[in-house]
Amino acid sequence: MPLTKFIPQQKRMSTTVGGMLILVSETMFLFSMLNFVLVTRIQYYNPGDAYMRQLFPNNLV
Numbered sequence: 001m002p003l004t005k006f007i008p009q010q011k012r013m014s015t016t017v018g019g020m021l022i023l024v025s026e027t028m029f030l031f032s033m034l035n036f037v038l039v040t041r042i043q044y045y046n047p048g049d050a051y052m053r054q055l056f057p058n059n060l061v
Contacts, residue, residue, distance in 0.1 A: 044053065 044056065
């Protein structure tokens with residue numbers, strides 16, 4: 001069984017599409033961190049969920 005069967009073939013695309021794919025793939029971790037921070041802020045200040053406030057009390061308010 002030849003090994004080339006399992007190696008994906010390179011697709012033809014313009015340099016603009018390739019550049020956009022590289023840009024998105026290299027900055028995805030920044031969006032992931034931002035998404036995590038925003039979700040934790042929403043979860044912490046949700047008035048119906050006191051569990052996060054018990055785990056991480058905020059004495060400044």
